[in-house]
Amino acid sequence: MSDIEVELPDGSRRSLPEGASALDLASAIGKRLAKDALAAQVNGQLTDLTAPLPAGASVAIVTPASELGREVIRHSSAHVLAQAVTRLWPGAHYAIGPAITDGFYYDFELPGGAHFSDDDLVRIDAEMRAIIAEDQPFTRSEYSIDEGLALFEDQPFKQAIINAVAHAPSDEDLAEVDSTSSVSTYSNSPAFTDLCRGPHVPSTQRLGHFKLTRVAGAYWRGDEKNPQLQRIYGTAWESEAALAAHLELLAQAELRDHRKLGQELDLFSFPSEVGPGLAVFHPKGGTMRRVMEEYSRKRHEVSGYDFVYSPHITKSELFEISGHLDWFAESMYPPMELDGGTTYYLKPMNCPFHTLIFKSNQRSYRDLPLRYFEFGSVYRYEKSGVVHGLTRVRGMTQDDAHIFCTKEQMGEELTRTLQFVLDLLRDFGLNDFYLELSTRPPGKAVGTDEEWDEAEATLESVAIAAGLDLVMDPGGGAFYGPKISVQARDAIGRTHQMSTVQLDFQTPQRFDATYVAADNTRTLPIMIHRALFGSVERFMAILLEHYAGNMPTWLCPEQVRVLGVRDDHDAYAIYVAETLALEGVRAGVEGANEPLGARIRKAKLEKIPYILVVGDDDVEKATLGVNARGSNDPERGVSVAEFRARLLEEIATHGSPGDR
RNA sequence: GCCUGGGUAGCUCAGUCGGUAGAGCAACGCAUUCGUAAUGCGUAGGUCAGGAGUUCGAAUCUCCUCCCAGGCUCCA
Numbered sequence: 001m002s003d004i005e006v007e008l009p010d011g012s013r014r015s016l017p018e019g020a021s022a023l024d025l026a027s028a029i030g031k032r033l034a035k036d037a038l039a040a041q042v043n044g045q046l047t048d049l050t051a052p053l054p055a056g057a058s059v060a061i062v063t064p065a066s067e068l069g070r071e072v073i074r075h076s077s078a079h080v081l082a083q084a085v086t087r088l089w090p091g092a093h094y095a096i097g098p099a100i101t102d103g104f105y106y107d108f109e110l111p112g113g114a115h116f117s118d119d120d121l122v123r124i125d126a127e128m129r130a131i132i133a134e135d136q137p138f139t140r141s142e143y144s145i146d147e148g149l150a151l152f153e154d155q156p157f158k159q160a161i162i163n164a165v166a167h168a169p170s171d172e173d174l175a176e177v178d179s180t181s182s183v184s185t186y187s188n189s190p191a192f193t194d195l196c197r198g199p200h201v202p203s204t205q206r207l208g209h210f211k212l213t214r215v216a217g218a219y220w221r222g223d224e225k226n227p228q229l230q231r232i233y234g235t236a237w238e239s240e241a242a243l244a245a246h247l248e249l250l251a252q253a254e255l256r257d258h259r260k261l262g263q264e265l266d267l268f269s270f271p272s273e274v275g276p277g278l279a280v281f282h283p284k285g286g287t288m289r290r291v292m293e294e295y296s297r298k299r300h301e302v303s304g305y306d307f308v309y310s311p312h313i314t315k316s317e318l319f320e321i322s323g324h325l326d327w328f329a330e331s332m333y334p335p336m337e338l339d340g341g342t343t344y345y346l347k348p349m350n351c352p353f354h355t356l357i358f359k360s361n362q363r364s365y366r367d368l369p370l371r372y373f374e375f376g377s378v379y380r381y382e383k384s385g386v387v388h389g390l391t392r393v394r395g396m397t398q399d400d401a402h403i404f405c406t407k408e409q410m411g412e413e414l415t416r417t418l419q420f421v422l423d424l425l426r427d428f429g430l431n432d433f434y435l436e437l438s439t440r441p442p443g444k445a446v447g448t449d450e451e452w453d454e455a456e457a458t459l460e461s462v463a464i465a466a467g468l469d470l471v472m473d474p475g476g477g478a479f480y481g482p483k484i485s486v487q488a489r490d491a492i493g494r495t496h497q498m499s500t501v502q503l504d505f506q507t508p509q510r511f512d513a514t515y516v517a518a519d520n521t522r523t524l525p526i527m528i529h530r531a532l533f534g535s536v537e538r539f540m541a542i543l544l545e546h547y548a549g550n551m552p553t554w555l556c557p558e559q560v561r562v563l564g565v566r567d568d569h570d571a572y573a574i575y576v577a578e579t580l581a582l583e584g585v586r587a588g589v590e591g592a593n594e595p596l597g598a599r600i601r602k603a604k605l606e607k608i609p610y611i612l613v614v615g616d617d618d619v620e621k622a623t624l625g626v627n628a629r630g631s632n633d634p635e636r637g638v639s640v641a642e643f644r645a646r647l648l649e650e651i652a653t654h655g656s657p658g659d660r
Numbered sequence: 661g662c663c664u665g666g667g668u669a670g671c672u673c674a675g676u677c678g679g680u681a682g683a684g685c686a687a688c689g690c691a692u693u694c695g696u697a698a699u700g701c702g703u704a705g706g707u708c709a710g711g712a713g714u715u716c717g718a719a720u721c722u723c724c725u726c727c728c729a730g731g732c733u734c735c736a
Contacts, residue, residue: 105731115663115664116663116664117664117665118664118665213730214664214665214730214731215663215664215665215730215731216663216664216730216731216732217662217663217664217731217732217733218662218663218731218732218733219662219663219732219733222732222733223733224661224662224732224733224734228662228663228732228733229663229732230663230664231663231731231732233730233731259729263671264671270727270728272709272726272727272728275727276726276727276728324736327736328736330734331734331735331736348736349736380735382734382735383661383662383733383734383735384661385661385662385663385731385732385733385734386661386733386734386735387728388729392735478736479736480736563695563696564693565693565694565695565696566693566694566695567693567694568693569693592693592694593692593693594692594694594698594699595692595693595694595698595699596693596694596695596696597694597695597696597697597698597699598697598698598699599696599697600696600697600698601696601697601698602697602698603697604696604697605697611696613695613696614695615694615695616695617695618695625695625696627696627697632696632697633696634695634696636695636696
């Protein structure tokens with residue numbers, strides 16, 4: 001028997017007997033590796049450990065504590081989940097069960113239309129642990145399409161996948177199989193076989209660091225016209241420590257939840273009397289919001305925007321012209337009928353109003369670009385299941401602007417706009433960005449190919465010039481124009497879609513909004529829609545979560561709180577607060593009715609940046625005790641003048657306590 | 661809109677088998693005057709989300725509605 005040679009990830013080569021598997025290779029390298037090995041990556045393809053290696057292949061052994069290893073663990077855990085469910089609910093149909101970020105899920109249809117309850121998770125968990133303890137080996141088999149159909153005669157979803165694969169496979173189907181002419185299966189006991197491309201861990205005993213997290217409904221193939229299946233989600237890891245770390249991360253994320261912080265810090269609420277997705281801002285949240293808006297206005301003013309205002313409701317005619325009623329009506333609040341049959345709508349967007357403002361006068365090419373900005377409150381009838389805190393609401397205020405420019409100006413305007421966006425976001429402390437470019441949707445784009453080509457090329461070069469990573473989203477643009485969106489990563493690595501810059505070839509045309517060009521022809525302008533915060537509400541939510549409620553000092557509703565040690569220090573405390581207030585600092589005072597420790601604690605829980613404690617020494621020497629947020633080590637004897645200077649500097653530079 | 665779970669004092673929550681409402685914090689009052697994360701005592705606070713039903717009796721069981729959470733779908 002001749003030997004084969006394979007290449008390892010470090011570039012070295014090894015000879016193995018023909019027919020040797022990745023497991024043999026791992027054993028040849030070392031006992032530890034052989035014991036750890038879960039699967040192999042052969043010429044870039046994930047395969048089972050036991051599959052024979054082709055000659056000349058480049059081979060990497062996949063071990064548990066790696067992204068690929070975790071993916072294999074999660075996928076295998078999904079199989080065990082399905083096996084457990086079929087044991088507990090004989091006759092259950094299982095549909096698809098992939099590995100996902102941090103975990104896995106599996107979709108089921110239970111006999112008699114039964115549904116999973118939360119309590120069922122406990123039983124399923126126990127059954128899964130029993131299967132794992134049984135140390136069942138995963139074994140792969142291959143069948144023809146017809147054999148596959150026969151094998152899964154009781155499993156309609158598996159048959160549907162096989163049929164789809166044999167005829168018109170989708171990406172989703174191809175994830176389950178690796179050939180369109182045959183099907184592969186994995187059995188981890190004679191009682192349970194699943195259609196699957198693999199690979200899987202060698203045996204169920206390699207699993208076990210998992211937790212079933214929730215049950216949910218999910219439509220078959222993600223289409224709401226299809227029957228709804230029962231989905232179980234779980235998370236799975238290579239070790240108990242990694243599982244615990246992940247659960248801890250989830251707990252941390254929960255502490256940052258803006259809805260919780262909004263309650264704790266008394267910023268906003270959603271009174272049920274008002275309705276879902278409709279927030280009210282309390283004084284503290286109102287202050288935070290006002291500061292955000294004022295800053296944004298100031299920046300817009302400097303950047304050449306004009307400020308406009310438009311009403312919250314309008315006759316339906318406006319949205320007939322804009323076309324919203326044709327394709328957005330479902331997301332609009334139902335019409336109000338007034339004045340003998342005229343219908344009015346709450347506005348879901350500001351752009352038609354801004355276009356009318358553009359049209360209100362004859363425009364010359366010399367006037368362009370025109371940049372109209374508005375904090376425009378819009379109302380969208382979001383489906384009841386999608387509203388979520390301040391991030392997905394039914395009433396929101398967009399920091400919306402529409403720029404009308406000539407085709408020649410488009411490139412420069414986009415460059416300016418993107419730079420403006422990034423500068424503004426950085427001023428709020430976000431600084432880890434990437435861009436996503438959504439290009440023309442095939443078959444339904446308005447505007448000429450030439451316009452699209454130019455716009456997409458411009459957006460792309462602008463994005464590249466910004467020096468940020470660019471992710472393409474082919475076909476993801478709206479039919480009326482391509483867009484670029486800024487994605488920001490927050491302090492715990494989550495990404496949020498922030499600003500969008502959207503080109504629009506359609507609206508000026510629909511409104512017949514033209515300008516007079518240098519050659520005296522009436523010409524359609526290019527319209528750029530852009531929102532930087534997206535919505536003020538959502539942006540505040542993202543900042544709250546990014547900072548875990550510890551907002552930079554300039555955004556805090558109360559920036560300092562002065563506490564007298566005894567009540568005969570209150571007068572001095574008030575004097576200190578007033579001194580700072582004269583400089584625009586938001587300073588509060590709490591009199592000495594409670595012990596100092598209690599008042600400190602209260603202020604700490606409110607996440608106030610600076611607690612100033614003043615006692616006998618301070619009254620005498622015009623000083624302060626400074627207890628900064630995030631510190632448990634107060635600084636005594638700081639002069640009022642020095643503290644004021646430091647604080648004003650911090651506010652001006654958008655810093656936080658502890659930045660120095 | 662769909663699936664699963666939830667809604668008890670301002671907040672966080674407990675409430676057993678269906679027997680008639682509890683705690684801590686907050687609020688208010690009195691006392692306490694204190695140097696860096698909870699001073700003591702007292703008082704008040706409830707249509708148990710809303711409605712209907714079963715029952716001698718419902719926070720508890722059933723149904724409907726509203727609202728919230730996690731998913732699915734959606735996010736032009």
